[in-house]
Amino acid sequence: MNANMQTKVSEVAALREQFAKATATVVLDYTGVDVEMVTALRVEFRKAGVGYLVAKNTLVKQALKGTALENNKELYAFLKGPSGLAFSYEDPSAAAKVIKAFRKAEEKNEKLKIKCGVLETAVMNGAAVEATLATMPGKNEIRSMLLATLLAPAQSLVRVLAAPAQNLAYVLSAQETKLNK
Numbered sequence: 662m663n664a665n666m667q668t669k670v671s672e673v674a675a676l677r678e679q680f681a682k683a684t685a686t687v688v689l690d691y692t693g694v695d696v697e698m699v700t701a702l703r704v705e706f707r708k709a710g711v712g713y714l715v716a717k718n719t720l721v722k723q724a725l726k727g728t729a730l731e732n733n734k735e736l737y738a739f740l741k742g743p744s745g746l747a748f749s750y751e752d753p754s755a756a757a758k759v760i761k762a763f764r765k766a767e768e769k770n771e772k773l774k775i776k777c778g779v780l781e782t783a784v785m786n787g788a789a790v791e792a793t794l795a796t797m798p799g800k801n802e803i804r805s806m807l808l809a810t811l812l813a814p815a816q817s818l819v820r821v822l823a824a825p826a827q828n829l830a831y832v833l834s835a836q837e838t839k840l841n842k
Contacts, residue, residue, distance in 0.1 A: 669720060676716055676724035679746070683712070684781070685753035687760060687790055689745040690774040691715070698770060702763055711756045712748040721746070735784040739777040753780055757795035 680686065691699065706713045718740040725731050747756035757778060764770050775787035778794050785793065798806065
């Protein structure tokens with residue numbers, strides 16, 4: 662096996678590993694995007710814990726062999742032209758949120774296009790990724806909502822138990838004010 666073939670085999674193995682670890686993947690079209698912009702995007706991805714790499718579409722298809730996405734016509738339809746892959750590992754919406762914020766930050770960033778997104782085995786087009794996946798609450802947001810829901814009954818109970826004592830204090834205060842007049 663020549664060196665070029667060994668490189669491709671290792672790239673396919675790395676891609677397969679990325680797809681296996683990822684909870685969601687966003688496929689990007691980076692046509693017209695300069696190096697400075699890609700570097701800034703990579704920095705934002707790193708901050709959010711998102712993996713990003715550029716791969717040939719044929720190698721992506723090879724990496725998907727033996728997975729639930731093998732021969733997925735809907736996904737394969739988006740694997741044309743230059744493709745960048747953003748992998749979200751813990752928070753499925755992390756990559757989509759970073760991309761949406763990056764595209765909004767500056768007008769020139771609009772050149773970066775979302776081809777599609779893959780959530781588990783579901784494939785969605787670029788508009789759906791930006792409208793749905795990018796607006797989903799993240800893992801920490803969901804945790805805080807759950808915590809607030811769990812604490813609400815306890816907080817209500819404390820308010821109900823404290824109400825009679827508070828009302829008694831108001832009555833005594835009003836009586837004191839009335840007597841001092």
